[in-house]
Amino acid sequence: MDSGRLFFDTSSHGNMLLLGNANPLFRGMRSVLNMEENPKRRPFFTLADDLIDEEFYDEQLPEKKRRLTPEQVNLLEKSFEAENKLEPERKTQLAKKLGLQPRQVAVWFQNRRARWKTKQLERDYDVLKSSYDSLLSEYDSIVKENENLKSEVVSLTDKLQAKEAAEGTMMVGQKADPPLPVTADGEAVVLVTVKVEDRLSSGSGSGGSAVVDEDGLQLVDSGDSYFPADDDYRGCMGPVDGMQSEEDDGSDDNQSYFSDVLAAAEQQHHEAGEALSWWVWS
DNA sequence: TTGTGTTTTATTGCCTCC
DNA sequence: GGAGGCAATAAAACACAA
Numbered sequence: 057m058d059s060g061r062l063f064f065d066t067s068s069h070g071n072m073l074l075l076g077n078a079n080p081l082f083r084g085m086r087s088v089l090n091m092e093e094n095p096k097r098r099p100f101f102t103l104a105d106d107l108i109d110e111e112f113y114d115e116q117l118p119e120k121k122r123r124l125t126p127e128q129v130n131l132l133e134k135s136f137e138a139e140n141k142l143e144p145e146r147k148t149q150l151a152k153k154l155g156l157q158p159r160q161v162a163v164w165f166q167n168r169r170a171r172w173k174t175k176q177l178e179r180d181y182d183v184l185k186s187s188y189d190s191l192l193s194e195y196d197s198i199v200k201e202n203e204n205l206k207s208e209v210v211s212l213t214d215k216l217q218a219k220e221a222a223e224g225t226m227m228v229g230q231k232a233d234p235p236l237p238v239t240a241d242g243e244a245v246v247l248v249t250v251k252v253e254d255r256l257s258s259g260s261g262s263g264g265s266a267v268v269d270e271d272g273l274q275l276v277d278s279g280d281s282y283f284p285a286d287d288d289y290r291g292c293m294g295p296v297d298g299m300q301s302e303e304d305d306g307s308d309d310n311q312s313y314f315s316d317v318l319a320a321a322e323q324q325h326h327e328a329g330e331a332l333s334w335w336v337w338s
Numbered sequence: 339t340t341g342t343g344t345t346t347t348a349t350t351g352c353c354t355c356c
Numbered sequence: 357g358g359a360g361g362c363a364a365t366a367a368a369a370c371a372c373a374a
Contacts, residue, residue, distance in 0.1 A: 121346085121367075122347085122368090122369085123345095123347075141361090144359095144360095162361095163349090164346095166348095166360095166362075171346095
């Protein structure tokens with residue numbers, strides 16, 4: 057430890073004396089000084105003028121570290137506000153004005169810069185956090201909206217399924233009078249049902265179509281479809297959980313709707329809106 | 339009064355710049 | 357190499373609850 061830095065030179069600065077903690081005299085005085093503490097206790101470092109007529113220093117007590125007075129701090133703060141770096145000349149002037157050692161002024165500025173930096177970091181953190189919170193809430197609302205759209209798709213899909221099934225049954229039912237045809241034509245009814253489910257579950261119409269085509273039921277397949285094309289249909293179905301199309305390779309614009317909510321939420325929302333309105337319109 | 343957490347003052351060691 | 361800045365740290369001073 058550099059003891060030269062720890063002790064104030066009493067010859068250069070009036071009656072100031074500070075002993076290091078290692079000094080037994082200082083340690084002994086600590087308890088005494090603590091007992092003498094009172095609310096009006098004068099600070100260790102005061103203006104040079106005040107040092108002259110104070111009997112306090114007559115005793116030349118070895119002093120503890122004292123805090124600066126509010127006046128000293130105010131002046132230092134003002135100086136810091138003007139310029140947070142301290143040129144040698146300003147340091148000397150401030151020290152003279154405040155009755156402090158230039159070294160103390162330099163230390164105060166150093167510590168003040170450290171405090172400022174800490175506060176600045178806190179401010180930066182707050183800004184980042186509020187920005188993050190805002191984005192998070194935006195993300196949550198988009199996810200919620202996404203869920204709503206998905207459930208709407210599922211609901212409409214169910215309705216469509218029921219409607220297609222009903223129409224398919226009617227067509228076959230024209231040949232078989234009973235509500236549930238169980239004759240040779242009844243097989244066609246079953247196949248129609250499979251066809252609809254297949255479309256909804258796999259998104260690939262080829263497999264289901266093959267079965268139906270074999271039975272010559274083209275009318276049910278696409279000729280009377282609610283959808284202009286299979287691609288469009290699958291585009292609407294793609295996003296529904298558990299009903300993912302096998303062709304969901306991202307090549308189709310509609311297929312990518314649910315792939316990255318954050319990346320293109322607004323655009324995707326728009327696309328979903330179009331798909332849905334088209335669906336309802338059909 | 340005392341224990342504990344926070345703030346302030348000061349030191350130390352390292353680094354950079356001139 | 358000396359001066360000054362910074363990060364880390366020590367320790368005194370202070371605030372405050374129990």
